[in-house]
Amino acid sequence: MTRRITRACRLLVVTLTAAVLQATPAPAADSPPDGVITWGTSADRIGDAAADRGYRMVVHTSVAGRDLRIRLSNAFGDRPVTFDSVYAGIQQEGAELVRGTNRQLTFDGSRSATVPAGATVYSDPLPGKLPAQSDLVVSIHTPDAAGPITGHWMAMQTSYATEGDRTAEESGAHWTDTIGSWFYLDAVSVRAAAHTGAVVALGDSITDGWQSTTDLNRRWPDYLARRLQRTDNAVKGVANEGIAGNKVLADGAGLSALNRLDRDVLSQPGVRTVFLFEGVNDIKAHTGVTAQELIDGYREIVDRVHEAGKCVVGATVAPFKGWPEWDPAAEAVRQEVNQFIRNSGEFDAVTDFDRILRSPYDHERMLPSFDGGDHIHPNDKGMQAMADAVDLGSLDCTSRR
Incomplete structure (x- = not known):
């Protein structure tokens, strides 16, 4: 489901040696360095x-x-x-x-x-x-x-x-x-090999890693980073910009995705692609947010990412039946939003986390073997399945020129 780059870019033991530190001037605050x-x-x-x-x-x-x-x-x-x-x-x-x-x-x-x-x-x-x-x-x-x-x-x-x-x-x-x-x-940040880029995961508590094992780096972006290091893909850097409870449209648990996009994502050096995986908190909060309002929020993020000369991969909203805030009305919004993500053509590529995580016997519910126990957050196995589902080629804008 990859789209053409012309549209996408439109709109230390480490060898930190024990030598004496030789400092060079830093850029002004808020100015991203090379790297x-x-x-x-x-x-x-x-x-x-x-x-x-x-x-x-x-x-x-x-x-x-x-x-x-x-x-x-x-x-x-x-x-x-x-x-x-x-x-x-x-x-x-x-x-x-x-x-x-x-x-x-x-x-x-x-x-x-x-x-x-x-x-x-x-x-x-x-x-x-x-x-x-x-x-x-x-x-x-x-x-x-x-x-x-x-x-x-x-x-x-x-x-x-x-x-x-x-x-x-x-x-x-x-x-x-x-x-x-x-x-x-x-x-x-670091000065990496020539032509190396990065992907930023913009998300909520699932991206932040809740229900993954503490201290073992088993959030889905961690698994993705390990996959990327083993390939010849030019995208090697991975930044996890998830916040538990975060929403696309409204501030609350952190500024909304719309309001923190510039600082948390677009300001980072070397970013080639933004991976957008948010929306479940907007849906399950029952604040009256409609599918169309959430879709409009996605479109604004896509436009701003494209205007910055970067690509954006959209991920479908994962199933959460069994979570206390789930009900048929919220599920209907999720289904409509996911249809937009899959079929609108607004994103440069799509990763279908819904299909990866859902039970084949109940598409509204997470597969039990992936469920971290609360029916909304994947466990380590689910996190790895998510990372494995990402088309690595979709993360590299230059590969589609």
Whole structure:
């Protein structure tokens, strides 16, 4: 169901060497660097900040490359936040890092960065290579943070926190508080091989990974990233921009897909394709949203992605009969929306998650062997089946020119 590209583009053990850091100036805040995103997450307000706190965050990268850069976000802050010490290394086990890999990051040549309310900042490139599928650890310290904190609540990954600045330590001895969220960090990029691109998954809790196994990277975008690394596809980077409870049309659990598209998706470096898999929360909330309103939301996203010169793959809304908010009226909207996704020709390609996940005996219900237990979120096996269903060729715009 692939469409022509003319329409689509219309509208570190890592070898983060122990050499002395040679910083180069970073671009202005909010200006994406050259390169390709290798990990990303969607930002939201997740509580109130605390001063003199350290966060050691574990993230699993996708594409290999050099000169990693991180993006720190104060998108939901109401005042500036200062990061006076930021390090990146490779996870050994728990909060402990592989010896010799923990290195300090700089920002426009400085060891500290102050990010205004509503803004983001990129670090300078950190010389060295980062292999694909690395367990990267970013440690940050905020000396005087206060007010709303920006981060990602449901990480499905154990990270660590401490009092005071322990960012330079490779030992995990002082990082004794475990946390299940990422704080301030929302992207990691690298300079990848020539012509390498990335795909961003824009979604809700299914994309975010709820009901997948914590710490094992078994969200469907993780399985997709592993598939891509084993092929000669030019798209290697994968960023997971899912938010649990997120909707296409209305703010609530994070800004709506429409309202966060620019920041979470189009601003990321190297993005070639957007993979849109949202809608079930709009449908099951029973707020009066019609199929036509949801279709109009999809069309707006498609147009904006195309205007940015990127492709968009649409995924059908998965079955959720058995979830407490399911009823025949919601099912009728889902069926109408899915018919549009499959047959309208608006998307550059379609992945039919509905057909992959549904029971052959009841098309309104998820296949029991894929069901994580609540009848709406797939388990690890279901997540893998979703990733396996994606036509990898549909993710590479250049392959259809």
